[in-house]
Amino acid sequence: MKPILNKIGAIFIPVNNIEEARNWYCDIVGLQAGGEILSGHLYIVPMEGTSIVLDSKVYSEENIFKTPPFHFNTNNIKQAYEYMKSKKVELITEIENNHWFNFKDPDGNCLMVCQC
Structure with missing residues (x-):
């Protein structure tokens, strides 16, 4: 082991x-x-x-993530993008390659949603 x-x-x-x-x-x-x-x-x-x-x-501020350390999964990237928009989340990319987008949490951490 x-x-x-x-x-x-x-x-x-x-x-x-x-x-x-x-x-x-x-x-x-x-x-x-x-x-x-x-x-x-x-x-x-x-x-x-x-x-x-x-x-x-x-x-x-030095410790916040400037690139996503992981991604949240989704089955529908367009629906996830619209959901985050409706929550007034700071979106920092559009949907890229019909597969993923990045956003920021309220503290400025860069995170990702990805369709798996």
């Missing part, structure tokens, strides 16, 4: 305000915002598969 598994457990995202970030991320993925904020600075977004951990302790 190898000591390092071939599996991603969680992705940490630096956020400025943990409560606002929790509410925003839960809203865009269709979850009820709730659950415990751990140690006053961590919130685990309950995702299917790899977890997203929002962390306000590591936030600084």
